[in-house]
Amino acid sequence: MAAQDLSVFVRHRDDGIASMELAVDGIRCAGCMHAIESGLAREPAILGARVNLALKRVSVEWREALLRPEAVVDKLGALGFEAYPFVAERQEDGAVAEERSLMRRLGVAGFAAMNIMLLSVAVWAGNSGDIDPTTRDFFHWLSALIALPTAAYAGRPFFESALRALKAGAVNMDVPITIGVVLAFVMSVAETWAHGRHAYFDGVMMLLFFLLIGRYL
Incomplete structure (x- = not known):
């Protein structure tokens, strides 16, 4: 996943903050939510992460100058969750x-x-x-x-x-x-x-x- 160019899925703000919606496999419970949110919070460049348990999606915001979107996906992988950019058609097929x-x-x-x-x-x-x-x-x-x-x-x-x-x-x-x-x-x-x-x-x-x-x- 890290080799894929994820920049097309990133939303940019004028203040240098980037955000991205990710679909995440393996989110099953409140423990998974806590593991993702607390795990991403330990990365200094990440400003916030919100997990939607029902939709199995994660919204992440980070300082664009300090972190690439591929690093966010890699961080989720290190936490034990496979993540990929949210695309409605792919999500429905999955x-x-x-x-x-x-x-x-x-x-x-x-x-x-x-x-x-x-x-x-x-x-x-x-x-x-x-x-x-x-x-x-x-x-x-x-x-x-x-x-x-x-x-x-x-x-x-x-x-x-x-x-x-x-x-x-x-x-x-x-x-x-x-x-x-x-x-x-x-x-x-x-x-x-x-x-x-x-x-x-x-x-x-x-x-x-x-x-x-x-x-x-």
Whole structure:
């Protein structure tokens, strides 16, 4: 992005102040807003930055003689957010593509959650009765086989966002989500390996399913 000439997107004022509207990927919560606004505020040449959470846009003002617009985009990249000049057509195309991607992941997560839940109901009923441990282990491993690729695909938006934040030395709402999903899955595999009575693959998939609903809406 730094190699692109961004001067055509900059608004100039007579007092030497420049401003630019940027579309920013990865803005999900108030924590993201704070990270962007406080991070940009640490740059002496930047006079102000305002984040619009609903539109995923950032308005930035800086002293034109001290900073180039490419440096503003690079600064956002260092904070873990990919930014590019706001262009209405591009923003609309990106929003449509993201909605379609989320809908596909939502469908996969919902389908997997229903199938794992059917297996879990059989295990729950058997735990209160006389289910054979071998059968219970088989159902747990079958649930793991469904959950692993599904969680990797359906949870990718959360995992990638968390990784970007951690690389930038920050924490956003997707970091605890990722930690929770990974820990629940690892604990379930450990329980299954130890022939335990309980596993939580259904909980992992239901969590991702409802989180994707929230992300889509």
